[in-house]
Amino acid sequence: GQNIDQPTEMTATEGAIVQINCTYQTSGFNGLFWYQQHAGEAPTFLSYNVLDGLEEKGRFSSFLSRSKGYSYLLLKELQMKDSASYLCAGTDSNYQLIWGAGTKLIIKP
């Protein structure tokens, strides 16, 4: 079956770095998305990886290893506004999105 796994909840300190992991099992693979969702709001796009390696966008970076079925989202210089859920979603060979349940990130002062 197809599956996306990510931790349910993580806690980090303001100003620190946190890495949110995501492992995927899909029938074929056409890329992996990360979305951010603040409580009570809509998900918003953060990043998309289809090739192996690290994509950096300011304080956020996303990494993909296709051979390991693994991705992570790296958040640097954490701010209180980064408290949110982070959703990992993989695209299978039919371009169907498979979503993880999301990782709730709690930032403490």
Next chain:
Amino acid sequence: IAGITQAPTSQILAAGRRMTLRCTQDMRHNAMCWYRQDLGLGLRLIHYSNTAGTTGKGEVPDGYSVSRANTDDFPLTLASAVPSQTSVYFCASSDSGVGANVLTFGAGSRLTVL
């Protein structure tokens, strides 16, 4: 401001009633879809449309129907609501193919079925 508008924002509904959730986008995106989001579960696709005039079933289509008469509108109808349809519903759109491109989401419709 370009984006997706969903209505209503929140609704409490008696079981057995019919309900239509509205979704309108002004980005001229070809593809639109509906997801439901429940605590502890990932977003689950209900129905999708890759272009006006066509629709397809997602992972959890039972009890729901959609239509895509034009590019901008994609309403979701619950013919006879049941308590298990209590959820937050998100409409989303993308330039082409709901799994192949970045999705823009509406603000969500919180539905409670009693």
